Amino acid sequence: MIKPALSQSFSISSHPSSTIRTLKRLWHLRLGILGSLLILCLVTTALFTPWLAPNDPYTQDITQRLLPPFWMEGSSSDHFLGTDHLGRDLLSRIMYGTRISLVIGLSAVVLQLILGVGLGVLAGYYRGRVDSAISFIVNAMMSFPFILLALTLVSVLGASLQNIIIALGLTGWPVYTRVTRIETIKLNEQEFILAAHSLAYSSWRIITRHVLPNMLPTLLVLSTVEVARSIIRESLLSFLGLGIQPPTPSWGVMLAEGRDYMLMHWWLAAFPGLAIFMAALGINLLGDALRDYTDPHLRKY
């Protein structure tokens, strides 16, 4: 077997030995599988929460408040991960939180896709002034901290599920525009699009039948990663008190409530955050695997 150190000393050639390449693929595959498993857990939990959750997420029981998780002293067998300050079952609330996170993450991405891809294709296909105007707005949006924009939007619109999706959608589209614009420009120079032009196909037909389908893999990868980002952003807005409002079990709300008790009851803040982390990690790992699969050029190796 060739040791990694040896391949390094011959790093003039950019091709690592085949053994190492195989190991890399396995490593990547493993991470991709790990990501898929995490997402499978996430989706299953979201779909079947009412049957899976051990307790009702809203039922309060003041005599059972602030119970620790199962392995600690004083825990109750009814509450696997313990209870919060109102005696609600932490595990059940986290499981119901999965639904909110996924609904917001997916809806926000759909909204971002419609806005971002629409503008990106317009800019890349028509170029000229349309392109300059759209690119300028994209640059302005991307140079500005998302959080401040989203916070202001939600505070003006009012905090509700629908408005959070709108705020995340309105602030998250520029990255799609940037990517689709470049992809459209590249595609437009390819022969099959030139052929379509010379057949006098309408712009609509060229865009919908030839440009967009060829961008699907790129958009799929980007959207996957953006779902994770939207989930983190939703929980962030909720954590700051401008997202989902209590008593709805959103991970961000639970984290904010748990924060008030973190000095004595650390699990109240730890587990909801762990849920966000695992969800985002799973989606990112799958996104990386998809990227490697669809476009080997993007591999970091």
Added chain:
Amino acid sequence: MLAYIIRRMFQAVAICLVISAMSFFMLFLNTDPALMLLPPEAEVADIAAFKKQMGLDRPVLIQYKDFLGRVVFHGDFGQSFVYKVPAVQLIMERFPATLRLALAAIVFINLVAIPVGVISAVKRGSFVDNIFTFFALMGQAMPLYWLGIMLIIIFGVWLRWLPISGSDSFAHLILPAITLGSWILPVNMRLVRSGMLDVLNKDYIRTARAKGLPEWLVLGKHAFKNAILPLVTVIGMQLGLLLGGAVVTETVFAWPGMGQLVLDSIHMGDYPVVQAVVVVFAVCVVVGNLVADILAALIDPRIRLN
């Protein structure tokens, strides 16, 4: 070069204008701004008088022109409704704390990202590299407010090594800086790593090796300097991310900076302060980007000629 700088400066000013307009018109998105600015128990007559006094009964575009004029020529964002002092004064009081936090985070990011990135690149494919890559992946999925809370629980509550809130001493700065920095750390790690990998495959590195230079000289003198250049320009662009992250970090650690100010102001409907912070953030970000672009153009002539 001068033409390039002038062109970029015009763009920067234009972006500031767009953001100031966004922050201004957002107020008109949903409701009558007078209702947002006044307490809910205000009488109809009071509302009318307030509108007249504040000029809110005039066309929106004229109001924006006035707003812009006051901001640009007098630095006047109006009075804070809550504190009854000029919004600018509140920002000036809070600005140094946020700046300190952001600078500490930048120092932390680069102290970690540069050595880790270089080691990853030099030992590419090794166990160490894989471990670092895995940590970078984890870091990208980590919500920074959760990381902050966990750091408080572990280092503040369990181990009692570091203070958990406030901003009195250097020790207070450590946890917030790590929290804020860890957001961007994975990006810079990968940047240094891929920059170093690119350079290591260049002909002049092969030449340096071929003429028998010791490996540490090849890496330290020839490779490292060129690999680090992209980082210089990226730091300026990351200012926006850092300021955004500061809003959250300051909340978690009760750090008395602009982030907390803007969040409190949003909660209390103190709109002049919100507008002022939005515009100040925008100016910081745009200036950061401008400096980064100019540095990039100075370093790499291809950029300014394009």
